[in-house]
Amino acid sequence: xxxxxxxxxxxGRSRRAHGRVRAWGGxxxxxxxxxxxxxxxDGRPIGHARHPTPVEGEPDDVVREMYGALEEASRAAGxxxxxxxxxxxxxxxxxxxxxxxLARVSNVGKGWVExxxxxxxxxxxxxxxxxLGNDVQVAVAAEYRLGAGRPYRSVLGxxxxxxxxxxxxxxxxxxxxxxxxxxxxxMVVKPDGARCGCGRRGCLEAxxxxxxxxxxxxxxxxxxxxxxxxxxxxxxxxPRLTSSIWMKALKDxxxxxxxxxxxxxxxxxxxxxxxxxxxxxxxxxxxGGLGTRLGPTYAKRLFHAMHPHVFAVERQPPVCVAALGxxxxxxxxxxxxxxFQ
Amino acid sequence: xxxxxxxxxxxGRSRRAHGRVRAWGGxxxxxxxxxxxxxxxDGRPIGHARHPTPVEGEPDDVVREMYGALEEASRAAGxxxxxxxxxxxxxxxxxxxxxxxLARVSNVGKGWVExxxxxxxxxxxxxxxxxLGNDVQVAVAAEYRLGAGRPYRSVLGxxxxxxxxxxxxxxxxxxxxxxxxxxxxxMVVKPDGARCGCGRRGCLEAxxxxxxxxxxxxxxxxxxxxxxxxxxxxxxxxPRLTSSIWMKALKDxxxxxxxxxxxxxxxxxxxxxxxxxxxxxxxxxxxGGLGTRLGPTYAKRLFHAMHPHVFAVERQPPVCVAALGxxxxxxxxxxxxxxFQ
Numbered sequence: 001x002x003x004x005x006x007x008x009x010x011x012g013r014s015r016r017a018h019g020r021v022r023a024w025g026g027x028x029x030x031x032x033x034x035x036x037x038x039x040x041x042d043g044r045p046i047g048h049a050r051h052p053t054p055v056e057g058e059p060d061d062v063v064r065e066m067y068g069a070l071e072e073a074s075r076a077a078g079x080x081x082x083x084x085x086x087x088x089x090x091x092x093x094x095x096x097x098x099x100x101x102l103a104r105v106s107n108v109g110k111g112w113v114e115x116x117x118x119x120x121x122x123x124x125x126x127x128x129x130x131x132l133g134n135d136v137q138v139a140v141a142a143e144y145r146l147g148a149g150r151p152y153r154s155v156l157g158x159x160x161x162x163x164x165x166x167x168x169x170x171x172x173x174x175x176x177x178x179x180x181x182x183x184x185x186x187m188v189v190k191p192d193g194a195r196c197g198c199g200r201r202g203c204l205e206a207x208x209x210x211x212x213x214x215x216x217x218x219x220x221x222x223x224x225x226x227x228x229x230x231x232x233x234x235x236x237x238x239p240r241l242t243s244s245i246w247m248k249a250l251k252d253x254x255x256x257x258x259x260x261x262x263x264x265x266x267x268x269x270x271x272x273x274x275x276x277x278x279x280x281x282x283x284x285x286x287x288g289g290l291g292t293r294l295g296p297t298y299a300k301r302l303f304h305a306m307h308p309h310v311f312a313v314e315r316q317p318p319v320c321v322a323a324l325g326x327x328x329x330x331x332x333x334x335x336x337x338x339x340f341q
Numbered sequence: 342x343x344x345x346x347x348x349x350x351x352x353g354r355s356r357r358a359h360g361r362v363r364a365w366g367g368x369x370x371x372x373x374x375x376x377x378x379x380x381x382x383d384g385r386p387i388g389h390a391r392h393p394t395p396v397e398g399e400p401d402d403v404v405r406e407m408y409g410a411l412e413e414a415s416r417a418a419g420x421x422x423x424x425x426x427x428x429x430x431x432x433x434x435x436x437x438x439x440x441x442x443l444a445r446v447s448n449v450g451k452g453w454v455e456x457x458x459x460x461x462x463x464x465x466x467x468x469x470x471x472x473l474g475n476d477v478q479v480a481v482a483a484e485y486r487l488g489a490g491r492p493y494r495s496v497l498g499x500x501x502x503x504x505x506x507x508x509x510x511x512x513x514x515x516x517x518x519x520x521x522x523x524x525x526x527x528m529v530v531k532p533d534g535a536r537c538g539c540g541r542r543g544c545l546e547a548x549x550x551x552x553x554x555x556x557x558x559x560x561x562x563x564x565x566x567x568x569x570x571x572x573x574x575x576x577x578x579x580p581r582l583t584s585s586i587w588m589k590a591l592k593d594x595x596x597x598x599x600x601x602x603x604x605x606x607x608x609x610x611x612x613x614x615x616x617x618x619x620x621x622x623x624x625x626x627x628x629g630g631l632g633t634r635l636g637p638t639y640a641k642r643l644f645h646a647m648h649p650h651v652f653a654v655e656r657q658p659p660v661c662v663a664a665l666g667x668x669x670x671x672x673x674x675x676x677x678x679x680x681f682q
Contacts, residue, residue, distance in 0.1 A: 154518065166619070175511060177495065177621025180653040187615035188650050190532060191607070200650060202611075266532070270543075274528035274612075275619055278507070280518025309529050309541060312521040 023079060025070050025087040025128070026334025028135060028327075029053070029062070031107035036069035037330040038077040038084065043146045045327060047077030057109035059102075059116040067125040081126040088131045088336030089118065090138035090329045096179070097132055131336045137182060138332030139322075140167030141174055143285050145335060147323035154281040157322075158184055158272060159288035161243070163197065164205045168279065185209060189270045204271035208264035210290055214241045220256055227256035243293040250294075265298065269305025277311045287322030295321050364420060366411050366428040366469070367675025369476060369668075370394070370403070372448035377410035378671040379418040379425065384487045386668060388418030398450035400443075400457040408466040422467040429472045429677030430459065431479035431670045437520065438473055472677045478523060479673030480663075481508030482515055484626050486676060488664035495622040498663075499525055499613060500629035502584070504538065505546040509620065526550060530611045545612035549605035551631055555582045561597055568597035584634040591635075606639065610646025618652045628663030636662050 023046065028035040031053060038047035049072035054061045066089070067081070074081045081087070093105035100119025105111050119130040133141075140149070140157030149155045153172065159165035164185030168175040175181055185205035186198060193202030197211060206212050217229050232245045249257035272284060284306075286292075286299050299319040310316045322328060364387065369376040372394060379388035390413035395402045407430070408422070415422045422428070434446035441460025446452050460471040474482075481490070481498030490496045494513065500506035505526030509516040516522055526546035527539060534543030538552055547553050558570050573586045590598035613625060625647075627633075627640050640660040651657045663669060 168619070170511065170516060175620070178623060178653075178656065179621065181619065181621035183618040183621075183652045186618045186652040188611045189529070191530065191611050198652065200652075202650075270529045270532050271615075274615060277524040277527045278509070278522065278616055278619060279516070280520065280522035280524075282519060309543075311524045311527040311539065311541075312519075315519065 021079060021083045021085075023077060023084055024334040024337060025074065025081060025084045025126070026138075026330040026332065026336070027066050027070055027087065027089045028139075028329030028333055029066065029089060029091045029108060030135070030329075031092070034066055034069045035327060035330040036066070036073040037327055037334055038073045038079065039331060039334045043142075043331065043335065045331060047073040047075070047079070048327065048330075049073040049076060054109050059109065059112055059118070060121065062109045063118060063121045063125070066122060070122075070126060081128060084126070084128050086129045086131065086337035087122065087126055088133060088138065088333035089122065090133050090135040090333035090336075091118070092135050094179075095132045095134050100130070100132055102132060129337070133333060133336045134167070134176070134182075135329055136165030137167040137174055137176065138336060139287060139324075139328040140169060140182075140285060140332070141335055142324055142328045142332030143287065143322050144169045144172075146331065147328065148285050148320040149283060152282040154279075155283045155285050156184070156272070156275055156279065156281050157182075157285045157287060158268070158291065160208065160210075160268075160286060160291035160294075161288035162211045163209045164268075165288065166275075168281070170279070170281070184271060184275055187271045187274060189267045189274075204267055207267035210241065210243070210246070213246075213260050213264060216260055217241065217256055225256050228252060228254050229257055243289040246290065247293050261294075261298075265301050265305050268302055269307075270309055272302070273306040273309030276306070276317060277309075280312065281317060283317045284319045285322055286319055287328065292322050292325065362420060362424045362426075364418060364425055365675040365678060366415065366422060366425045366467070367479075367671040367673065367677070368407050368411055368428065368430045369480075369670030369674055370407060370430060370432045370449060371476070371670075372433070375407055375410045376668060376671040377407070377414040378668055378675055379414050379420065380672060380675045384483075384672065384676065386672060388414040388416070388420070389668065389671075390414040390417060395450050400450065400453055400459065401462065403450045404459060404462045404466070407463060411463075411467060422469060425467070425469050427470045427472065427678035428463065428467055429474060429479065429674035430463065431474050431476040431674035431677075432459070433476050435520075436473045436475050441471070441473055443473060470678070474674060474677045475508070475517070475523075476670055477506030478508040478515055478517060479677060480628060480665075480669040481510060481523075481626060481673070482676055483665055483669045483673030484628065484663050485510045485513075487672065488669065489626050489661040490624060493623040495620070496624045496626050497525070497613070497616055497620065497622050498523075498626040498628060499609070499632065501549065501551075501609075501627060501632035501635075502629035503552045504550045505609075506629065507616075509622070511620070511622070525612060525616055528612045528615060530608045530615075545608055548608035551582065551584070551587070554587075554601050554605060557601060558582065558597055566597055569593060569595050570598055584630040587631065588634050602635075602639075606642050606646050609643055610648075611650055613643070614647040614650030617647070617658060618650075621653065622658060624658045625660045626663055627660055628669065633663050633666065 037045040051069040094103040101115035103115040123130040157167040166182040166184030190202040194206040196203035196206035378386040392410040435444040442456035444456040464471040498508040507523040507525030531543040535547040537544035537547035
């Protein structure tokens with residue numbers, strides 16, 4: 001996992017060899033951390049910084065921290081943020097790219113509901129044009145351009161983590177529909193099925209999202225089922241069941257963890273096969289915390305779980321694990337200005 | 342249903358007013374009939390002919406009959422097929438557009454499995470270039486250009502008939518993936534669910550396709566459940582439960598027909614909502630024999646059945662009934678040369 005190729009960082013001096021700089025900034029805004037990168041024309045990071053997301057912060061606190069991380073990444077590349085061609089931001093919540101606003105954010109700072117003008121606020125600090133994009137969609141775009149998706153014209157990215165995010169790239173162009181396409185996690189895999197965090201029933205995420213699996217695991221543990229999951233959580237001093245905890249429990253053949261992950265894979269097989277039957281793209285890119293952590297073995301299991309449901313079965317698309325690692329979101333954000341404009 | 346606008350036919354003489362003809366031929370190849378149209382630059386039919394599909398015919402018998410229908414439609418437009426700019430064919434089965442071949446055809450003539458060079462065979466007779474397309478995809482394209490889809494940039498067509506076909510048009514371009522996109526009927530709506538004609542389980546088509554509903558109805562009738570469905574079939578001297586028979590039974594409040602159609606609508610709500618959550622297109626176009634026959638009342642019911650499952654629920658796309666009627670397939674086929682090339 002994680003092609004070192006894309007993680008190399010240089011000192012960036014060569015960027016100015018001919019008297020001008022061709023570098024882009026990218027920021028991945030997450031619930032716990034802000035990743036910032038500066039990339040050169042080949043898409044490789046030449047500077048990187050990570051700041052914690054301000055806890056309980058207002059939107060403008062968050063933007064100041066984003067600017068701080070961007071400036072630090074720029075310095076690591078031997079630049080300042082004012083020298084960047086442009087800056088892209090990958091964010092969770094409801095992105096309105098044209099308006100440059102971000103709304104309905106639940107786990108960044110203290111969260112907010114109404115559209116907040118993040119693009120213009122960050123542009124005021126960095127003095128560069130800023131473009132917003134959806135966090136999963138930009139990560140998928142990065143994998144398409146520079147990672148596991150390179151051999152394919154069209155891909156479906158499935159980001160398996162706390163929730164299940166998704167992104168479609170069709171003939172090289174990110175397909176966002178009217179702004180909300182790619183919600184593979186909210187495709188219904190079982191009518192009147194399990195309750196999802198979104199309030200609906202039977203969504204893929206209800207079975208396979210890490211948050212929903214944790215709730216299910218806790219219910220089973222409270223009902224007396226034996227599991228090491230929560231013991232591992234205490235040992236590692238984590239507030240929730242992280243991907244590495246799930247991974248460890250699977251390795252230890254914990255019965256509950258195995259059962260829940262088996263069910264998740266089975267349901268992902270159903271939902272992702274349905275997505276393939278509709279879109280007939282050439283590959284599935286499996287990313288996200290759980291997706292990249294579980295890696296090729298589980299990508300193969302997912303392929304087999306899809307198999308009974310794929311219509312054009314003679315050319316079922318491969319399931320490839322995301323290759324850019326933790327920086328895919330920030331790199332994809334940096335590609336936004338090139339990619340979308 | 343069926344905008345008369347698109348069904349008007351002229352004598353076509355005006356097409357040659359300036360010494361040249363701008364007209365395209367389109368053929369919709371079905372299991373029971375071959376519809377041929379000739380359209381002018383505005384997409385309206387200026388000639389039309391319908392021939393029965395040769396029963397038990399070899400592929401070349403089918404092609405000769407297609408040519409006969411095309412020639413007749415051309416004459417109705419005051420032309421001959423040699424004067425057409427090009428000819429499009431909408432066909433069931435596996436279309437390879439580049440190769441101009443049609444494979445895996447089960448209900449045309451005696452059917453065939455291996456790729457048959459339909460485009461070149463028809464071109465040899467008509468002396469015009471011939472393009473093949475999928476029957477449902479071309480019908481959806483026609484609705485997009487000239488029918489119910491006109492107000493929208495992107496649509497999902499759902500063709501509800503013997504099976505459930507589908508077609509995506511994204512920002513004006515038919516999305517065919519690697520050739521097999523749009524199989525909304527084979528999205529899985531229930532894991533390990535009802536057996537589908539395709540051999541898999543739990544496909545939308547297993548619940549909502551007319552052929553599968555007929556099988557289910559027969560099973561129930563054989564088990565003693567009262568229904569007028571098969572009585573209507575005998576009275577109308579039909580070999581199977583046609584859309585008009587279902588319509589009549591629903592009007593008469595036949596309990597079995599009502600139950601099966603209710604279930605079909607419920608499952609279509611699940612599958613089509615999932616398709617919307619993935620693609621976020623602006624509208625659903627409901628076509629096909631059952632779709633157009635059941636019309637706006639059932640389109641509205643489908644909209645409500647989708648509602649609990651749509652993620653971006655504040656702007657759930659409308660469900661519109663196809664407006665071009667029986668000729669949408671042939672018109673869409675005629676648009677192929679313009680549309681795809």
